[in-house]
Amino acid sequence: MTAVRSILCFFFDVLESSLARFFPAQWNPLLNLGALGFFFYWIIAVSGVYLFIFFDTGVQDAYASVEYMTNDQWYAAGVMRSLHRYASDGLVVVMFLHLLRQFGLDHYRGVRWFSWVTGVVIIGMVYVSGITGYWLVWDRLAQYVAIVSTEWLDRLSLFGEPIARNFLHPGAIEDRFFTLMVFIHIAVPLILLIFLWIHLQRVTRPRINPPRGLAAGVFASMLVLSLVHPAVSQGPANLAQVPESLGLDWFYLPLFPLLERMPTAVTWGGAAILTLLFVAIPWLPPMCRLQPATVDLDNCNGCIRCFNDCPYDAITMVERTDGLPFERQPIVDPSLCTSCGICAGSCPTSMPFRVGSKLSAGIDLPDASMAELRTSLHAAAAHLKGDRRVIIFGCEPCLPQLLVTNETVATVPVRCIGQLPPAFIDYALTKGFADCIVVAGCAENSCYYRFGVQWTNGRLGRTRDPYLRKRVSDDQVRVIWAGRHGRRNLQHLLLKIDADLEEQKNRKARKNDRVVAERSKSHA
């Protein structure tokens, strides 16, 4: 699994950095796959409603009504039909890319199993929606889809009479069955929307809308495709004939030729095994459970920063129970907590300056506490020598790329870069532990714990609580978001810092010399 993930990660990294050459950072399609899924869903929904106005739900007239839309009203209903089809295909593309990306980034295990498993249900629903959609046109492709899918369902012998008998000959098909398909094609996408909502229940602030520029680009290209290469029917269904050559939609129907030809054991057995495997992936192997965050009410003033920053909706603010004069207190739901420590990073009581007293934050990770972070900072600082010392605060998921230890550089790991309270940077510099601090985390838009990088940027930029204190100057803190070239970039950065510190030292020395010279001149 680890090898598969690494390959996928590499693949996405290459693709993402290639796209980054053309797209502004926020518009990168690979960083908006879930949001694009929603965008395609809305295109499908709106065009679907329009099509339904003109669609005749009787099996005899369905084909003619679709032909009318495609030919007579090509400029409106025809375009809507094409948008409906191509957006459905686009949905499949972004859905699978999104799935692979979440898998590659290891965003599917531990408490994140929920998003994965609901995602698997979503795949099924997307396919049922798409397949029944093809059925409604009642052209020769619809005939093929109807026959192969009913024959496949019949192999389970669940229905008394084989349902494929509905398509035995031209006189066999009944309106009732066709109307059922129309109903399924409308009901399943609606249920899908509910499942999409459930899918996002365990992530806070999910990105469900792509940035405008990306949305405009995607919509415009779908529109152009619809005009240049409109979706058309493939001749009226004729059950007295096997369709000649068929233009299959390979996004929705790639398995149909197999369903038709392979024995039941392979098709149904394969479907069952694949589904089970997909559902079980988050536990193959299970993630080792890190200890969830715990609250220490004695150190909590109910400021709700932890609640605002938690990326997984694991914190709720409830009425105070300990009698202290604050309105609220946080509680952590361990089954939702990913143990990222971002809450501790945002807590104003994560204060390393409290010398002597035990460093105890209002909310903290028992197995990677603020007190331990301070201890490792002290230990790292103790080994550094010279006057160009650098301490790297690096996040655990990217540690292999960020770990540097020599006489002048030391790495202090944090669970997620969002676990680092800005006060620690201030502390390390004012205590003289280092001459420069490097804050290093995952690639900017692929934070392992979703918001670590974003919140850290806000804290260091002094736009998000808790702010980095003003007395820390910009050149004392450098930021690096690793990615495929993380190691190389870090090496470059360290060289640059070294040169800058050297330069600073020389400048200071020159200034000193000048002051001394001026003083001695004035004395003279």
Added chain:
Amino acid sequence: MLRAAMQWVGQVIVYVILCAGVGALASWPHYQQIEPNQAQIKLSLAHSGQRSKKCRRLTPQEIAKMPANERRPNTCARQRVAVRIQLLVDGNQLYDAVVEPAGLSRDGPARIYEKFVVSACNHSVTVRLKDTPGLGDFDYETTKQVAFAPYQSLAIDFSTDKGGFVFF
């Protein structure tokens, strides 16, 4: 300036690739279910075989034992016999099966749904069915000369109301 222009061009290229991919795979490459010189026979029926035991007259004593509102002259076993079906094309047997009745108490119809590919030319198609107990001859048999056109799909169903096999 040039850089910005290059970015826009790059984006357009990405969108064109996306559209080309989606547009192409939405209906291409084409797929052929059967060859142009072939045709298909679909043999499907749902037919209840006869009861496996003949109905028997109840004796007056047996009738007397029954609750008054359930009294009737005959008793019939619910089970039905399995149905045997054969399909021959130009004398070659393509299908021969004994199909069990559906249902836990074997009282439902025997159902089949089978497809066969034949060459698209003249064929003599024979279908036979036996739905009575015992080893005797088939109860129904129909032979037809069919000139199969390429891609033709001939459906064969069975209905006692219509006197046996029906070709569509």
